[in-house]
Amino acid sequence: MPRLQAKVLDQMETKPKLVALDTMNFRMDSFMDDLKEVLKRIDVLIINDEEARQLANDYSLVKSARKIMEMGPSIVVIKKGEHGALLFNQQKEVFFAPALPLEEVFDPTGAGDSFAGGFIGYLSQQKEVTFDTMKRAVIYGSAMASFCVEKFGTEKLEKLSAIDVKNRVEEFINLTQLEIELTD
Numbered sequence: 783m784p785r786l787q788a789k790v791l792d793q794m795e796t797k798p799k800l801v802a803l804d805t806m807n808f809r810m811d812s813f814m815d816d817l818k819e820v821l822k823r824i825d826v827l828i829i830n831d832e833e834a835r836q837l838a839n840d841y842s843l844v845k846s847a848r849k850i851m852e853m854g855p856s857i858v859v860i861k862k863g864e865h866g867a868l869l870f871n872q873q874k875e876v877f878f879a880p881a882l883p884l885e886e887v888f889d890p891t892g893a894g895d896s897f898a899g900g901f902i903g904y905l906s907q908q909k910e911v912t913f914d915t916m917k918r919a920v921i922y923g924s925a926m927a928s929f930c931v932e933k934f935g936t937e938k939l940e941k942l943s944a945i946d947v948k949n950r951v952e953e954f955i956n957l958t959q960l961e962i963e964l965t966d
Contacts, residue, residue: 784809784816791823800911802826803855804898810836822854826916828898830861843868844876857916859901859923861894869913869920877917882928882953889934893927896939900926921958925950 787803801824809817810833817837821827827850831843837853838846847858847870860868864887869877901923908915925947932938 784813784820787820788816788823791820800825800905802828802898802902804828804895805833805837807833807836818853821850824855826857826859827855828859828861828894828901830863830894834858834860844870859916859920861897861927863890863893867897867920867924869916871913871916873913875913877913877920879917879920879924879954880957881924882950882957884928884931887931890931892935893930896930897923897927900924921951921954922947925954 784805791801803820803824803826805817805827829837829850834843834846834850835841838849840846840849843860847860847868850858851870851872856872858870860870862868862881864881866878866880869879901919903926904919904922905911905915926939928950929938929942929946930936
């Protein structure tokens, strides 16, 4: 609930280095005014593509991200499910990470929350939060979401090891790295 999120922020004696929020359609449908007040107080909004369009009242995800940043957050992460995730900042930098192609998706429930957990978990381990560290955080979030969909609920996540996560992140890196020489 946005009002509860605001109360938590009110209790903080000092502002953390980063405040992130993950919201959903229900909050927009029922508590839009409260949500807009909380958005003024956060740094990062993690939201799916449908929710971004609804919040910004715009179909274009690029325009939606800009409109959302005008509401308060300086960073917007738009999750696109099996189509990856987009990262936007106020300097008009954009980063896209694909979703990992999986042979089987067992249950997508919780993938967005797993993404958010991987994203914030990675950032919590960094000395500085920059656009480059956020790009890496998107990859870690995507990796955690990819694990989540492979089993029911938290089954897969409960059995993960650090090496499993490292290997999955390497799969993402291998998927997205391309050396290309441009010619005239």
